[in-house]
Amino acid sequence: NAGVTQTPKFQVLKTGQSMTLQCAQDMNHNSMYWYRQDPGMGLRLIYYSASEGTTDKGEVPNGYNVSRLNKREFSLRLESAAPSQTSVYFCASSAGTSTEAFFGQGTRLTVV
Amino acid sequence: AQSVTQLDSQVPVFEEAPVELRCNYSSSVSVYLFWYVQYPNQGLQLLLKYLSGSTLVESINGFEAEFNKSQTSFHLRKPSVHISDTAEYFCAVSLNSGGYQKVTFGTGTKLQVIP
Numbered sequence: 399n400a401g402v403t404q405t406p407k408f409q410v411l412k413t414g415q416s417m418t419l420q421c422a423q424d425m426n427h428n429s430m431y432w433y434r435q436d437p438g439m440g441l442r443l444i445y446y447s448a449s450e451g452t453t454d455k456g457e458v459p460n461g462y463n464v465s466r467l468n469k470r471e472f473s474l475r476l477e478s479a480a481p482s483q484t485s486v487y488f489c490a491s492s493a494g495t496s497t498e499a500f501f502g503q504g505t506r507l508t509v510v
Numbered sequence: 511a512q513s514v515t516q517l518d519s520q521v522p523v524f525e526e527a528p529v530e531l532r533c534n535y536s537s538s539v540s541v542y543l544f545w546y547v548q549y550p551n552q553g554l555q556l557l558l559k560y561l562s563g564s565t566l567v568e569s570i571n572g573f574e575a576e577f578n579k580s581q582t583s584f585h586l587r588k589p590s591v592h593i594s595d596t597a598e599y600f601c602a603v604s605l606n607s608g609g610y611q612k613v614t615f616g617t618g619t620k621l622q623v624i625p
Contacts, residue, residue, distance in 0.1 A: 402553075429611055431613075433615075438519065438617060439617060440516075440600060440615040440616055440617040440618050441554075441600070441615040442615075443613070488553055488554070490553075490554075492611055494611065497611075498544060498556040498559055499554075499556075499611075499613060500556075501546075501553035501554045501555070502553050503552060503553050504551075504552070504553050
């Protein structure tokens with residue numbers, strides 16, 4: 399079982415460049431999430447998608463956009479990368495409100 | 511609003527010793543409680559969860575956590591740790607917010623097991 403798959407695993411960007419982080423899940427989950435993880439700050443929600451066709455801002459959405467392409471895929475786009483966006487990004491999915499989230503392996507992004 | 515506090519950022523403990531990782535939460539409504547574990551360079555994995563019923567929940571690898579409503583705590587314990595338990599542990603609370611699962615994570619506790 400693949401679970402939640404993120405690509406790429408590592409990326410280095412120059413300030414101002416754009417890129418899209420891809421995420422796909424094969425568990426038929428309705429909800430998908432994008433988090434960033436920074437030392438000492440835990441995981442902070444960037445955007446979420448409660449169901450196919452809907453997306454909403456989380457705690458730290460500035461500088462990001464998302465697309466819920468279909469039920470399986472949820473992408474995160476950085477239009478103009480900044481050094482403050484250097485972080486580890488995790489995609490997650492869940493079936494419902496009382497169930498656990500399943501996480502991808504993460505994308506380590508460095509913006510120089 | 512809900513929040514999660516993990517007071518200890520790092521906990522060193524000798525192998526085979528007991529450990530407790532503390533988690534306190536605040537919420538004005540009923541929540542679901544989770545502990546996740548993150549091994550180096552990996553994503554988070556569910557360790558255990560409390561949804562309802564018995565306040566003591568156990569994982570398959572010897573961890574347990576007890577939901578204490580009066581103290582709004584969900585501390586994680588293990589009576590005897592192993593080297594392989596070295597990881598970062600995150601407490602999380604979840605509630606139903608407008609049809610989606612709003613999850614708030616603590617800042618994590620790094621458990622370092624010393625041989």
